[in-house]
Amino acid sequence: MNLPVRPTTDFAKEGLFNVLNHLVDYSETNVADLFAGTGNIAFEFVSRGCPLVTAVDIEQKCISFIAQTAQKFRMEGLQPVRSNVYVFLKHPFRKFDLVFADPPYDMEKISEFPQLVMNSGLLNDEGIFVMEHSERYDFSADPALLQSRAYGKVHFSIFRKITDRHEG
Numbered sequence: 649m650n651l652p653v654r655p656t657t658d659f660a661k662e663g664l665f666n667v668l669n670h671l672v673d674y675s676e677t678n679v680a681d682l683f684a685g686t687g688n689i690a691f692e693f694v695s696r697g698c699p700l701v702t703a704v705d706i707e708q709k710c711i712s713f714i715a716q717t718a719q720k721f722r723m724e725g726l727q728p729v730r731s732n733v734y735v736f737l738k739h740p741f742r743k744f745d746l747v748f749a750d751p752p753y754d755m756e757k758i759s760e761f762p763q764l765v766m767n768s769g770l771l772n773d774e775g776i777f778v779m780e781h782s783e784r785y786d787f788s789a790d791p792a793l794l795q796s797r798a799y800g801k802v803h804f805s806i807f808r809k810i811t812d813r814h815e816g
Contacts (some may be wrong), residue, residue, distance in 0.1 A: 656750060656780060657689050660802035664778065665692065667797060667806065671733055671776060672746060674698050680770060681682045682733045682749040686715035687726075689748050702727045702744070704736050737768040745772050750780040759785055766792060773811040780804055 656664075670768060674696040678810070681690040684703035687710070693701045703714050703726065704806075711730040718726040729736065747770055751758055765777050776794075779802050787793050792807040 655686050657802060659801065660799035660804070661689070661692060663799040664804050665696070666706075667795070667804075668746075668776075668778070671794075671806070672710040672737075677745045678702075678742075679705060680747045681745065682736070682765075683751050684714060684728075685710055685750065686720060687717060688727075689750065690714065690726060691717065691787040693746075693748075694718075694726050698725065698729065700725050701812060702729055703727045704731050704733055706730065706732050717770070734764075737764060737770060740768060742772055743772045744775060746769055746778070747774045748778045748780075753782045753784075760788060761789075762787060763790070766807065766809055771809045775808065775809045777807040778804055779807075788810065 665753070667744060676702040677698050679693045679698050681701060681703045684690055684705040687703050690701045690703040705711055708730060711728045714728040718728065747765055749761065749765065762777060762779055764770065771777060783798065783801065783803055787796065787805045790807065792809050792810050794806045797804045
């Protein structure tokens, strides 16, 4: 298998899910995995009981691999979608409780990506957005940032969608 990806390390993945265990009830969480690559993170969400996991990637090889693996292991809740992530964000067909993104570390305008996701209509109110990135980026000034974690060279920034609540 020759996929054009950089999978999240097992060490980083274990750390991330230890954090998420305290933030979400997987059995009630619908997930979008952007830049899904091998489907590594999507498979992890399915294995933890998420009812719907949509894996988005532009590479046909990646989507085919995810679809074949989902079929082989009978992961009915896994929905592979071949799309450019930016197009997917402009035309979300549903809302999600959690959005995970592992964009290419050298992606242009990566520092703007969290706000793009938060403003896209993809997240439910109070939804969680997790972005994997290199140590070059610091989102601590973002009011939506819940926490940041580093596992070796892999960094995760975890955001919660802020909703305007006006008491009347």
